[in-house]
Amino acid sequence: MASSLAERLGELIDLSANEQAALDGLEQRERTLRRGAVLLREHDRPSELFVVTRGTLMSYVILPDGSRQILHFLFRGDIVAMASLAYRSSPETVIALTEAAVAPLERAAIGALAVSHPRLSALLIAVDQMERIGLTDRLAGLGRMSAKARVAALLLDIRNRLRTRDPRLDRTFGLGLTQEEIGDATGLTAVHVNRMLRQLEEEGMITREGGRFTLLDEALLARTGHFTDRRAGLDLGWLPAAR
């Protein structure tokens, strides 16, 4: 089986055999995590990165008043602790939301990759940009959108990310988050998330049954959440030739 990193990057471009091998070589060891296990704590001094090979993780920060802001949800092929490429100590805590597994990755391996496979390091820059745009979308949501819109956008965002990993999944999916977690991701309280979900349900956009969501009116949900799917507009034509 392809390494999770090769799988992820292979969705974006056709990898050469060389590149494929180089990526596969990065994921030697694997470390499994129980649900709730802490992979990395804020202010830790991580010596390595991780690639998610299985399960779901999230990263968050705790503010001085004790409230939590969830920053990311991480799925197979996502890289954890990229920040350690710039900073000595982790700016965020990373924990497993489900049973999960990660492959440790030396920071220097990224440097070596840049030397041996320039196209891949250029691709990593592009992947960074995709994540940056995702962050600015969420920033605009937190700054300027209503509670209902933020919850709607979160549902669509997570569903889409789950679907790229499992194309069978369509209108119905398990979100895998508590309402408190939805709130900490969208800047709301659990109580208000509950009311917004109910409202989306009453308005016929979704139904819920035991933690599983079904999107009944995806177009309306997207309008409600001012949601734009970015994956349509990908363009990596500038990448240099493969090695």
Place this chain on the structure above:
Amino acid sequence: MASSLAERLGELIDLSANEQAALDGLEQRERTLRRGAVLLREHDRPSELFVVTRGTLMSYVILPDGSRQILHFLFRGDIVAMASLAYRSSPETVIALTEAAVAPLERAAIGALAVSHPRLSALLIAVDQMERIGLTDRLAGLGRMSAKARVAALLLDIRNRLRTRDPRLDRTFGLGLTQEEIGDATGLTAVHVNRMLRQLEEEGMITREGGRFTLLDEALLARTGHFTDRRAGLDLGWLPAAR
């Protein structure tokens, strides 16, 4: 004089003569912008990137209800339209806040740089991470911090970024933003920004005189804004050797 990109990256690592020359070669042309000029419009299909060589720019999105969320402020050495490395159309509008100048940069030049100067492309990945952390800090602010805290954090953030470009500047600086712009960056209305600035002033943290701010009690301001200066913790030890 060093190119603005070489100047910026040179603050992070010691550039080799080769690298310096490669970076200088990127900034051939220069384009000047009047205050308020639009460099890039949302949904434009930019064929190139830009490096800011002079002045200040900002990027923002307009939501369907007409409200604006400011995403970034851009200073000398910052790269504009990095998103075009991943996407066909720009997700954000970029305009000049002051008289400004930018140097256009072909996307393919980034790819060529990755091939000829792997350490520089690895460094670009690190720079991306620094921006990503800046975004997550702001995300946490919008999601979980009070209006007063967000305004306090913005003041410190901008002052620090201005200071890296002009070390003479200390407690007093010209912010260069209207209160409406502060509001659009922090997710507030201009009216409430005004009240928060007044409050910071009444509490002895700042004074204002004609658009110029003086930070009277920086420690208190930092506590109020839950502000952490990230630049202290930089660590780029993993970079490969220079060429």
Place this chain on the structure above:
DNA sequence: CGAAGACTTGATGCCGATCAACAGGGGTGG
């Protein structure tokens, strides 16, 4: 000198937070 933008200040309103209480369910230990 006129006009438009930026700032200031007060009054009022609403969205989402907070507080509170209870129901269901699943895991754990006795």
Place this chain on the structure above:
DNA sequence: CCACCCCTGTTGATCGGCATCAAGTCTTCG
């Protein structure tokens, strides 16, 4: 195996921070 308990979800009542509306002043620039 069962009882308990904590976690999650749900719903109502009230509160408060920030938005909105409004009006006036100051500044800047054409």
